[in-house]
Amino acid sequence: MQTACTYRIVLIGAGNVATCLGKALKAAGHSIAQVYSRTERSAQALAQELNSPFTTSLNELSAADLYIIAVKDDALPDIASEIRVKGIIVHTCGSIDMQVLKDCSKSFGVLYPLQTFSKSKEVDFSKVPFCIEASSDTARKIIENAARSISGNIHRVNSEQRRVLHLSAVFACNFTNHMFTIAEDILKKENIPFSILLPLIEETVDKVKNNSPREMQTGPAKRNDTEIMKKHLEMLSGDEKAQELYRLISAKIANSD
Amino acid sequence: MQTACTYRIVLIGAGNVATCLGKALKAAGHSIAQVYSRTERSAQALAQELNSPFTTSLNELSAADLYIIAVKDDALPDIASEIRVKGIIVHTCGSIDMQVLKDCSKSFGVLYPLQTFSKSKEVDFSKVPFCIEASSDTARKIIENAARSISGNIHRVNSEQRRVLHLSAVFACNFTNHMFTIAEDILKKENIPFSILLPLIEETVDKVKNNSPREMQTGPAKRNDTEIMKKHLEMLSGDEKAQELYRLISAKIANSD
Numbered sequence: 001m002q003t004a005c006t007y008r009i010v011l012i013g014a015g016n017v018a019t020c021l022g023k024a025l026k027a028a029g030h031s032i033a034q035v036y037s038r039t040e041r042s043a044q045a046l047a048q049e050l051n052s053p054f055t056t057s058l059n060e061l062s063a064a065d066l067y068i069i070a071v072k073d074d075a076l077p078d079i080a081s082e083i084r085v086k087g088i089i090v091h092t093c094g095s096i097d098m099q100v101l102k103d104c105s106k107s108f109g110v111l112y113p114l115q116t117f118s119k120s121k122e123v124d125f126s127k128v129p130f131c132i133e134a135s136s137d138t139a140r141k142i143i144e145n146a147a148r149s150i151s152g153n154i155h156r157v158n159s160e161q162r163r164v165l166h167l168s169a170v171f172a173c174n175f176t177n178h179m180f181t182i183a184e185d186i187l188k189k190e191n192i193p194f195s196i197l198l199p200l201i202e203e204t205v206d207k208v209k210n211n212s213p214r215e216m217q218t219g220p221a222k223r224n225d226t227e228i229m230k231k232h233l234e235m236l237s238g239d240e241k242a243q244e245l246y247r248l249i250s251a252k253i254a255n256s257d
Numbered sequence: 258m259q260t261a262c263t264y265r266i267v268l269i270g271a272g273n274v275a276t277c278l279g280k281a282l283k284a285a286g287h288s289i290a291q292v293y294s295r296t297e298r299s300a301q302a303l304a305q306e307l308n309s310p311f312t313t314s315l316n317e318l319s320a321a322d323l324y325i326i327a328v329k330d331d332a333l334p335d336i337a338s339e340i341r342v343k344g345i346i347v348h349t350c351g352s353i354d355m356q357v358l359k360d361c362s363k364s365f366g367v368l369y370p371l372q373t374f375s376k377s378k379e380v381d382f383s384k385v386p387f388c389i390e391a392s393s394d395t396a397r398k399i400i401e402n403a404a405r406s407i408s409g410n411i412h413r414v415n416s417e418q419r420r421v422l423h424l425s426a427v428f429a430c431n432f433t434n435h436m437f438t439i440a441e442d443i444l445k446k447e448n449i450p451f452s453i454l455l456p457l458i459e460e461t462v463d464k465v466k467n468n469s470p471r472e473m474q475t476g477p478a479k480r481n482d483t484e485i486m487k488k489h490l491e492m493l494s495g496d497e498k499a500q501e502l503y504r505l506i507s508a509k510i511a512n513s514d
Contacts (some may be wrong), residue, residue, distance in 0.1 A: 116475050180433070252502065256435070
């Protein structure tokens, strides 16, 4: 999915998203002109990995075609308020309106990768959905070109759709991961490794690749097996929050037809 | 993982588990001597698929080496109370004690596949963890041989460990699937297909293959981003149960270090 267009890109942020995105963009042939982070150590570490200069001052941003602000959602408004650049500027957040960037540059937009990033784990970007929004057709073209150079899964979405995508991702990813954490905690009591659940988890995901999750629901709550559910609640005694969660999700499953 | 031992097997039950297990055992070279279901249509359908006889009467079970009761947990005690056979008899339930079978035969046990089954989808049994319990060494040997003929992932577990495994599976599979259902419902409001979340879901699972899920937790609750969480709760207004769930899981994530 390489394109002929390569850009000078400045990365603002040096966390998980900036790291993963920076590596992928560099590998796609773009030039990472600079890395910014408030913390010198973080800026330096990522800059070294990308073989690029770095800065800790938003007043010293290099000239570039594209500025990508990849910081935590709650840090974005403050950072945006300090930036004035001539190139196109985008942020990567799920839940923040594109207009937060309106004073940063004439041309702005959003490049939201619908994915979960860890610094320690490479992400295969080729299938990551990139949700794009732009203040103008010119901006859109460049943002889309940059996204297409690393992924074949590009979507145009407005700010409201992006917010909805982010909320759905919290359930599908963050809350799902917490279900795994609870399962791991339960198994620990009997010294059973979490890995025993992996084939089950993989099948659970495999089933929703071609079917609606609602139709794939199984388990005691789905078949209203009150005896088993009672036993499970007893086994969770001593952990009121887990019991409350078990009750709530089971009730939602039972009423979800 | 084929073994030299092949058995005459009677399947008691014709639901998802019986169907998937029956097909795999037949493919591994065992002879399905008979299928029982209370409902003639179900018995006949599975028997036809397995090219075996069927019955709807527990008094007419054929002679066999191994009887596998694969019925819903809440149906098991009643069915067990009606069976008297000479071969080894097992059930496939996660949460029911092995002793429920003590009057069915001299030799009994449990063959619990830690997996989710749908009639419509073939399961690759080679990696399915089979959790085995037996009333005697002789019974264990035959149950393990049967399990090994279809899977390379065999575990000896007692009834308490099996109950714990089942409870953990409810969180890791059933509740996870419900998180997907909620995500799908949220996306429907903006006419966005659930499939856009699949790369994210796959990565979420990929991360816990080599890491503890607790360490892989990301999202607004993990980084205590109260602004985003407030927005998400507003977006869920009109669905009190979903709001309650969002609050509860977020609080659990925040307190889960």
